[in-house]
Amino acid sequence: MDEESELIQPQDQSCWATLPDVCLRRVFWWLGDRDRSRAALVCRKWNQMMYSADLWRYRTITFSGRPSRVHASEFESALWYVKKFGRYLEHLEIKFLNPYNTVLTKKFQVTMRGLLSCLGRSNSRLKSLSIQHLELDRLVWRNSIRSSFIKSLSFFLKKMGKHLDYLNLKGARLTVEQGCHILNSLSYQRNESLVSELNIEDYFSHHLAVYSSPQFHKTMGTFHNLTALTLNYNCISDELLENLCENNASTLWTINIKCHIHDPHGQVIWGMSWAKLARQATNLKVNFFFERVMKYERLARILLQEIPVRSISLRSCYFSDPDWSMRPTLTDLLPTFRHTLQKLTFEFNNNHESLDEELHLLILSCRKLFYFKIWAFLDVKFVERILKSQEEGQCSLRTLKVRIYTNRYETNEEDRTLRDIYRKYRKLIDSELNYFVIAYPMM
Numbered sequence: 001m002d003e004e005s006e007l008i009q010p011q012d013q014s015c016w017a018t019l020p021d022v023c024l025r026r027v028f029w030w031l032g033d034r035d036r037s038r039a040a041l042v043c044r045k046w047n048q049m050m051y052s053a054d055l056w057r058y059r060t061i062t063f064s065g066r067p068s069r070v071h072a073s074e075f076e077s078a079l080w081y082v083k084k085f086g087r088y089l090e091h092l093e094i095k096f097l098n099p100y101n102t103v104l105t106k107k108f109q110v111t112m113r114g115l116l117s118c119l120g121r122s123n124s125r126l127k128s129l130s131i132q133h134l135e136l137d138r139l140v141w142r143n144s145i146r147s148s149f150i151k152s153l154s155f156f157l158k159k160m161g162k163h164l165d166y167l168n169l170k171g172a173r174l175t176v177e178q179g180c181h182i183l184n185s186l187s188y189q190r191n192e193s194l195v196s197e198l199n200i201e202d203y204f205s206h207h208l209a210v211y212s213s214p215q216f217h218k219t220m221g222t223f224h225n226l227t228a229l230t231l232n233y234n235c236i237s238d239e240l241l242e243n244l245c246e247n248n249a250s251t252l253w254t255i256n257i258k259c260h261i262h263d264p265h266g267q268v269i270w271g272m273s274w275a276k277l278a279r280q281a282t283n284l285k286v287n288f289f290f291e292r293v294m295k296y297e298r299l300a301r302i303l304l305q306e307i308p309v310r311s312i313s314l315r316s317c318y319f320s321d322p323d324w325s326m327r328p329t330l331t332d333l334l335p336t337f338r339h340t341l342q343k344l345t346f347e348f349n350n351n352h353e354s355l356d357e358e359l360h361l362l363i364l365s366c367r368k369l370f371y372f373k374i375w376a377f378l379d380v381k382f383v384e385r386i387l388k389s390q391e392e393g394q395c396s397l398r399t400l401k402v403r404i405y406t407n408r409y410e411t412n413e414e415d416r417t418l419r420d421i422y423r424k425y426r427k428l429i430d431s432e433l434n435y436f437v438i439a440y441p442m443m
Contacts, residue, residue, distance in 0.1 A: 021049070024045075024046070024049055025049060025052050025054055025055065028049050028050070028052070028055055029054065029055055033077045033078060033081050034077065036050060036055070037050075051085075053088040055085075055088075056081070056085040056086075056088035056089060057088060057089065057090040057091060058090070058091045059078065059081075059082055059089060059091070059092055059093070060078075060093040060094075060095065061075065061078045061079060061082065061092075061093070061094050061095065061115075062075060062078075062095040062097065063075060063094070063095065063096045063097065063108050063111065064097045064098065079111070079115065082115065082118075082119070083115070083118045086118060086119045086122050086123050087122045087123055087124075087125070088125065089119065089123055089125065089126055090125050090126060090127045090128070091126075091127060091128045092119075092126060092128070092129050092130070093129075093130040093131075094112070094129075094130070094131045095132070095133075096108055096131075096133070096134060099135070099138070099140050099141075100140065101140055102140050102141075102142055102145065104140070105140050105141050105142070105145050106142075106145050108149075109145050109148050109149045109152070112149060112152060112153075113148065113149075113152040116152050116153065116155075116156040117152070117156075119156070119160075120155070120156050120159045120160070123160075124163065125163065126160050126163055126164060127163060127164065127165045127166060128164070128165060128166035128167070128168075128197075129160070129164060129166070129167055129168070130166075130167075130168035130199075131153075131168070131169060131172075132168060132169070132170045132171050133170065133171035134169075134171060134172045134173070135171060135172075135173045136149070136150075136172055136173050136174055136178075137173040137174070137205045138173075150174075150178055150181065150182060153182060153185075154181060154182050154185040155185075157182065157185035157186055157188075158185045158188035158189075161185060161186040161187065161188055161190075161193060161194070161195075162190075162194065164186065164194070164195055165194070165195060165196050165197065166195070166196070166197040166198075167186070167195050167197070167198055167199070168197075168199040169182070169199065169200060169203055170199050170200070170201045170202055170203065170230070171201070171202045171203075172200075172202070172203050173202060173203075173204070173205045173206075174203060174204055174205065175204070175205060175208070176204060176208060176210055176213045176215060176216055177215065179200070179203055179204050179216075180213075180215050180216055180218075180219040183200075183219050183220075183222075184219055184222065186222070187222040191222065192222050192223070192224040192225075192247075193222050193223050193224070193225070194224075194225050195223065195225065195226070196225050196226060196227045196228070196251065197226075197227060197228040197229075198223065198226060198228070198229050198230070199230040200230065200231045200232075200235070201230045201231060201232060201256070201258050202232065202258070202260075203231070203232075204232070204234070204235070206260070206262045206263060207262060207263070207264065208234065208263075208264070209234060209264045209267070210232075210234050210235045211234060211235055211236055211237035211239075211240070211264075211267050212237070212267075216235065216240075217237070217239045217240065217243060220240055220243050220244075221243050221247065223247060223248065224247045224248065225248070225251055226244070226247075226248040226251060226252055227251050227252060227253050227254070228252075228253060228254040228255075228256070229244075229252070229254070229255050229256070230255075230256040230257075230258075231255075231256075231257065231258075232257070232258050232259070232260065232263050233257050233258065233259035233263060233265045233302065234263040234264045234265060236257065236267070236269060237267060237269065238269055238270055238273045241269070241273040241274060241276070241277050242273065242276075244277055244281070245276055245277045245280055245281070248281070249277070249280035249281045250281075252277075252281040252283075252284055253281075253283050253284065253285065254284070254285055254286075254287065255284065255285075255286045255287070256286075256287045256289070257286065257287070257288050257289070258289045258290075258291065259288065259289070259290050259291065259293050259302060260291045260292070260293070261291060261292035261293055265293065265298070265301075265302065266301075268301075269304070271304045271305065271306040272306070274304055274306040274307045275306040278306060278307070278308045284308050285308055285309075285310035285340075286307050286308055286309050286310060287309075287310050287311040287312075287313075287343075288302070288303065288309065288311070288312050288313065289313045289315075290312070290313060290314045290315065291315055291317070292315070292316055292317055292319060294314060294316050294321075294324060294326070294329075294348065295324055296325075296328045296329050296332075296333065299329055299333060300333055303333060303334075303336070303337075305336045305337075307337075308340050309337040309340055309341060310340060310341070310342050310343065311341070311342060311343030311344070311345070311371075312334065312337075312341065312343075312344055312345070313343075313344075313345035313346075314329075314345070314346050314347070314348065315345075315346075315347040315348070316347065316348040316349060317347070318349055318442075319349065320349040320351060320352070322352050325353060326348060326350055326353070326355055326358075327353065327355065327358055330355060330358040330359060330362050331358055331361075331362075334362055335362060335365050335366075337366075338365045338366045338367070339367075339368070340368065341366045341368065341369055342366075342368050342369060342370055342371065343369070343370070343371040343372075344362075344363075344366070344369060344371070344372050344373070344374075345371075345373045345374075346359075346373070346374040346375065346376060347374075347375040347376070348375075348376055349376075349377070349405070349442070350376050350377050351377050351405075351407070351442075354377075354379075355376065355378075356378055356379050356381075356382045356385075359374065359378075359382070360382065360385055360386065360389070363386065363389070363395050363397075364389060364394055364395055366395075367395075367396070368396075369395065369396070369397065370396060370397055370398045370399065371397070371398065371399040372386075372397055372399065372400055372401070373399070373400075373401040373402075374401070374402055374403070375402075375403040375405065375440075376403075376404075376405060377404075377405045377406075377407075377442070378402070378404045378405070380404060380414050380417045380418060380421075380439070381417075382402075382404075383400075383402055383404075383418065383421055383437050384421045384424075384425075386400060387400075387421065387424075387425040387428060387429070388425075390428060390432070390433070391425065391428050397432075397433065398432065398433065398434060399433065399434040399435075400433050400434070400435050400436075400437070401434075401435075401436045401437070402436070402437040402438070403437075403438055403439075403440050404437070404438070404439045404440065405440055405441075405442035406439055406440065406441055406442060407441075407442065408441060409441050410441070411439035411440070411441060414439035415439055418437055418438075418439065421437075422435075422437075
């Protein structure tokens with residue numbers, strides 16, 4: 001080729017050749033690893049784009065227990081790229097799906113040891129780490145494999161503790177000693193941890209009375225910068241609330257508390273402890289999630305009037321108890337929080353009692369309530385009553401989600417009535433509500 005033919009005139013160039021770097025980086029951001037690697041072969045400029053820090057700040061690695069050939073290839077590719085560009089990483093999420101035998105847990109442990117070791121050497125930017133649902137108390141985790149994984153994770157957190165802002169180890173299922181050992185790694189060579197968001201929901205195994213552990217209280221005393229804390233009610237105690245009051249009152253905004261039927265929740269917590277924390281952490285909002293803890297007596301021990309409750313979720317998971325009544329909870333307990341309550345979620349089997357009137361009055365009494373979701377046995381007209389109250393300005397919902405249980409296989413009659421209700425209030429629904437209502441056979 002002669003010199004003249006090698007020169008490409010500007011007007012003959014593709015628009016991609018002159019695309020600004022900021023636009024090209026945005027295009028690369030939307031591509032998967034395979035497409036990025038192919039695009040990097042186009043020219044030198046595109047190859048340089050592969051090394052832009054913006055492209056490698058967020059990564060999710062999925063380790064599947066039953067991988068197909070495609071998924072295995074994607075995992076190996078993601079792993080390779082994290083090691084290659086790990087120095088740019090700021091947000092890392094690791095998923096371990098379906099660990100159904102010890103061979104897989106061993107492979108995962110060895111893989112994570114290599115990955116965490118590599119990141120520990122090259123990365124100084126990591127702000128968030130999420131490894132959820134490990135369920136380390138299952139038999140597929142042999143003691144040696146579990147111990148090796150905990151050792152690798154602890155060593156990694158010792159290095160990253162000064163950078164890490166968010167840690168999510170939901171569902172790890174550890175003993176108190178193991179769990180505290182990992183959390184203490186965040187404050188290694190320092191007296192405090194700088195993590196601001198901590199998720200330790202289901203972090204400890206079922207049946208553990210974590211609230212009575214001095215080791216846990218000492219560990220939680222190292223956190224001095226928490227804005228959001230998620231944990232189980234079997235971790236809550238007067239000592240923990242005092243710790244939060246002393247070390248995190250100026251920063252704490254949110255506490256998410258899960259109370260499960262299998263977790264110990266019979267501890268006595270003084271209302272004055274909650275009142276002191278609420279008084280000093282002036283922006284604090286508390287969200288409760290109850291799993292099969294439905295009886296009034298149990299709920300009343302937990303939901304003290306001094307707590308600044310923002311949301312409550314009550315789920316019975318379809319279990320029905322003819323000796324149980326939801327009525328006192330709706331009429332006596334929940335209205336206590338009518339000045340702060342903003343979200344309500346109910347999923348229960350009330351086939352033995354009608355609660356339409358009580359639910360309607362509760363919604364009207366909670367003037368800040370903007371989110372309401374319920375799966376229960378209801379009359380279809382309940383939805384119309386709520387919409388009428390919304391139209392009249394008696395409530396200010398922005399989300400209304402209702403699943404109406406019925407005792408019949410066919411829901412044609414209910415469906416027709418719901419369509420009529422929708423047509424009647426369509427203008428209101430379209431302008432104000434995230435609206436979802438359905439009739440559902442519950443046989």
